[in-house]
Amino acid sequence: xxxxxxxxxxxxxxxxxxxxxxxxxxxxxxxxxxxxRARVRAVVxxxxxxxxxxxxxxxxxxxxxxxxxxxxxxxxxxxxxxHPYFSRVLxxxxxVLESADAQLRLHAVGREAAADAVEEIAADATLGMVLADAxxxxxxxxxxxxxxxxxxxxxxxxxxxxEADNTGGAHAAVAELHRLGRRRIAAIHGPxxxxxxxxxxxxxRRAVEELGLTAVGADGDFHREGGYAAALxxxxxxxxxxxxxxxxxxxxxxxxxxxxxxxxxxPEDVSVIGFDDSIAAVCANPPLTTMRLPVEEMAAAATRLLxxxxxxxxxxxxxxxxxxxxxxxxx
Amino acid sequence: xxxxxxxxxxxxxxxxxxxxxxxxxxxxxxxxxxxxRARVRAVVxxxxxxxxxxxxxxxxxxxxxxxxxxxxxxxxxxxxxxHPYFSRVLxxxxxVLESADAQLRLHAVGREAAADAVEEIAADATLGMVLADAxxxxxxxxxxxxxxxxxxxxxxxxxxxxEADNTGGAHAAVAELHRLGRRRIAAIHGPxxxxxxxxxxxxxRRAVEELGLTAVGADGDFHREGGYAAALxxxxxxxxxxxxxxxxxxxxxxxxxxxxxxxxxxPEDVSVIGFDDSIAAVCANPPLTTMRLPVEEMAAAATRLLxxxxxxxxxxxxxxxxxxxxxxxxx
DNA sequence: CATAGGCCCGAGAGCGCTCTCACGCAAAGC
DNA sequence: GCTTTGCGTGAGAGCGCTCTCGGGCCTATG
Numbered sequence: 001x002x003x004x005x006x007x008x009x010x011x012x013x014x015x016x017x018x019x020x021x022x023x024x025x026x027x028x029x030x031x032x033x034x035x036x037r038a039r040v041r042a043v044v045x046x047x048x049x050x051x052x053x054x055x056x057x058x059x060x061x062x063x064x065x066x067x068x069x070x071x072x073x074x075x076x077x078x079x080x081x082x083h084p085y086f087s088r089v090l091x092x093x094x095x096v097l098e099s100a101d102a103q104l105r106l107h108a109v110g111r112e113a114a115a116d117a118v119e120e121i122a123a124d125a126t127l128g129m130v131l132a133d134a135x136x137x138x139x140x141x142x143x144x145x146x147x148x149x150x151x152x153x154x155x156x157x158x159x160x161x162x163e164a165d166n167t168g169g170a171h172a173a174v175a176e177l178h179r180l181g182r183r184r185i186a187a188i189h190g191p192x193x194x195x196x197x198x199x200x201x202x203x204x205r206r207a208v209e210e211l212g213l214t215a216v217g218a219d220g221d222f223h224r225e226g227g228y229a230a231a232l233x234x235x236x237x238x239x240x241x242x243x244x245x246x247x248x249x250x251x252x253x254x255x256x257x258x259x260x261x262x263x264x265x266x267p268e269d270v271s272v273i274g275f276d277d278s279i280a281a282v283c284a285n286p287p288l289t290t291m292r293l294p295v296e297e298m299a300a301a302a303t304r305l306l307x308x309x310x311x312x313x314x315x316x317x318x319x320x321x322x323x324x325x326x327x328x329x330x331x
Numbered sequence: 332x333x334x335x336x337x338x339x340x341x342x343x344x345x346x347x348x349x350x351x352x353x354x355x356x357x358x359x360x361x362x363x364x365x366x367x368r369a370r371v372r373a374v375v376x377x378x379x380x381x382x383x384x385x386x387x388x389x390x391x392x393x394x395x396x397x398x399x400x401x402x403x404x405x406x407x408x409x410x411x412x413x414h415p416y417f418s419r420v421l422x423x424x425x426x427v428l429e430s431a432d433a434q435l436r437l438h439a440v441g442r443e444a445a446a447d448a449v450e451e452i453a454a455d456a457t458l459g460m461v462l463a464d465a466x467x468x469x470x471x472x473x474x475x476x477x478x479x480x481x482x483x484x485x486x487x488x489x490x491x492x493x494e495a496d497n498t499g500g501a502h503a504a505v506a507e508l509h510r511l512g513r514r515r516i517a518a519i520h521g522p523x524x525x526x527x528x529x530x531x532x533x534x535x536r537r538a539v540e541e542l543g544l545t546a547v548g549a550d551g552d553f554h555r556e557g558g559y560a561a562a563l564x565x566x567x568x569x570x571x572x573x574x575x576x577x578x579x580x581x582x583x584x585x586x587x588x589x590x591x592x593x594x595x596x597x598p599e600d601v602s603v604i605g606f607d608d609s610i611a612a613v614c615a616n617p618p619l620t621t622m623r624l625p626v627e628e629m630a631a632a633a634t635r636l637l638x639x640x641x642x643x644x645x646x647x648x649x650x651x652x653x654x655x656x657x658x659x660x661x662x
Numbered sequence: 663c664a665t666a667g668g669c670c671c672g673a674g675a676g677c678g679c680t681c682t683c684a685c686g687c688a689a690a691g692c
Numbered sequence: 693g694c695t696t697t698g699c700g701t702g703a704g705a706g707c708g709c710t711c712t713c714g715g716g717c718c719t720a721t722g
Binding site for chain 1: 681
């Protein structure tokens with residue numbers, strides 16, 4: 001508590017201008033002469049003035065902050081604590097927020113009450129919110145009420161969003177496996193109601209069809225446990241499987257464990273290809289070949305969009321999903 | 332934009348009381364009769380009143396929010412995006428914040444300018460800040476200026492903090508390895524200037540000494556890469572190593588990969604025991620036996636402390652570090 | 663019956679800022 | 693010469709809330 005904190009009035013007084021003038025230069029608003037700007041800026045530097053965000057937010061009706069919404073399902077924090085995805089979103093947003101000096105508020109909202117909860121958040125009038133993993137329904141409803149929303153996952157066409165080529169990525173993964181000579185390519189999919197998982201599933205189906213292979217898959221939960229269980233199931237059903245496309249690295253790490261546990265080798269007997277390129281890919285043993293989802297870049301772009309102003313309805317920004325080769329596929 | 336948002340004046344008017352009275356019941360402050368409380372509460376429910384946080388913060392000089400500080404080193408987001416630790420901190424805080432309806436603001440501050448940056452943050456007068464990974468020096472300096480700080484990592488005695496038994500955990504890990512019959516127990520340590528790493532290193536040294544073994548160790552960076560490299564180095568220097576104590580799961584995952592890469596088996600030839608019990612432990616193959624650091628619990632407790640008011644100087648809360656057995660150690 | 667002491671209550675003064683608005687003054691147009 | 697345009701400016705009215713303070717009532721006490 002250094003004690004005194006200068007207000008804009010102090011600045012104005014010291015600079016010999018009105019409060020309004022000082023406010024204009026502090027906010028880089030038009031309507032201030034160069035002379036005034038210089039004077040005020042000097043005083044700001046000297047006094048170490050820092051605007052009070054609360055007052056600013058109250059007066060302007062808008063807070064220089066961006067909300068991140070993580071939907072929690074069941075247990076109170078959902079995947080927030082365990083899934084690498086969220087930290088990547090945060091890490092991607094942080095630098096752009098920093099340089100715009102805006103703040104980041106994190107919210108975990110329950111799945112059922114998501115829309116209502118988020119509306120409460122919206123009432124606070126920040127620069128907008130990044131929906132890390134909202135369902136299309138929630139995202140759409142939310143966007144209708146309060147513009148200033150951008151989704152990180154596939155949504156209704158109207159909602160501004162960052163769009164990764166999930167389908168193409170899955171397709172490319174299967175193609176890569178095929179290129180490596182694999183012909184019995186099974187899939188471990190994500191939750192049936194997860195938009196990303198749906199697209200990846202589609203990509204797998206298409207690729208398998210095009211290549212004249214037969215589709216065989218099991219559903220997972222986007223977690224290691226689910227991947228492990230699904231792989232075990234698959235291996236039992238179809239012992240001749242020689243490759244697996246897994247819709248998320250966490251599950252893929254589990255799948256690799258399962259393959260190993262049945263006495264098979266990765267990648268010699270079974271090649272495994274993951275999705276995301278998260279920390280899990282690199283921790284798995286052997287490290288996973290995977291389809292890189294550029295989460296950080298997407299999050300940064302989403303944040304920039306919000307910072308710039310109201311994203312237009314249907315705004316879309318597309319991101320490629322690229323193959324990262326490591327040891328879980330044989331070359 | 333549903334349009335109208337009721338203010339406390341609307342509530343007061345509708346309830347037939349003064350604004351002050353309404354404020355008192357909304358804030359559960361003393362000095363309001365049961366009758367008034369009932370009336371106001373009814374109106375609040377009916378109108379769906381929600382206090383404007385900015386106005387509240389401006390008027391009271393305190394914002395219902397808790398800051399989380401992650402120190403970024405070098406690259407702009409430091410370990411935020413890649414290390415499971417941070418999401419665990421956030422996940423631990425979220426529920427307690429939610430139920431106290433306070434908000435969570437995340438800040439990534441550069442290592443060099445950490446203290447200054449954080450002071451700016453402190454100027455905003457929130458309920459306090461949780462230092463996820465500040466160095467003792469920064470933490471101490473910060474605490475001196477603005478109370479309302481709690482550290483998640485070991486610090487100077489004055490700074491309120493959550494204290495996990497890092498030393499004991501490391502000691503227990505080595506003891507476990509010894510119990511399993513291992514006698515050439517190497518260590519992969521964390522960064523030499525990291526408080527947690529220092530304690531874990533100490534625990535290892537003591538245990539090795541007590542057990543009459545010889546200490547052999549290499550330094551890592553708390554990341555997978557460092558763990559991999561260190562393990563390789565160790566294995567080359569001392570090929571007869573039969574166990575490794577690794578100061579963090581991420582590094583341990585790398586170590587397991589390295590052990591495997593040299594043609595050795597985990598746990599048959601080399602047992603590996605990690606630290607943290609993070610997602611990395613479970614993604615490694617084989618899954619890691621590890622010392623569980625109760626990060627979520629610690630973060631929750633830190634948050635509660637801040638919510639309750641000024642933590643006294645030197646406030647300490649101790650947490651055990653417990654063995655979690657998985658497959659990377661032989662039983 | 664008078665006084666003291668609680669307990670509720672409402673008026674009102676800010677908190678630090680933004681933003682509208684009207685005004686002064688210069689240059690430009692008739 | 694006088695009106696128009698325009699820019700730079702400052703006064704002042706809030707934004708929605710908290711919190712102090714004095715006052716009214718109602719009960720306990722002497």
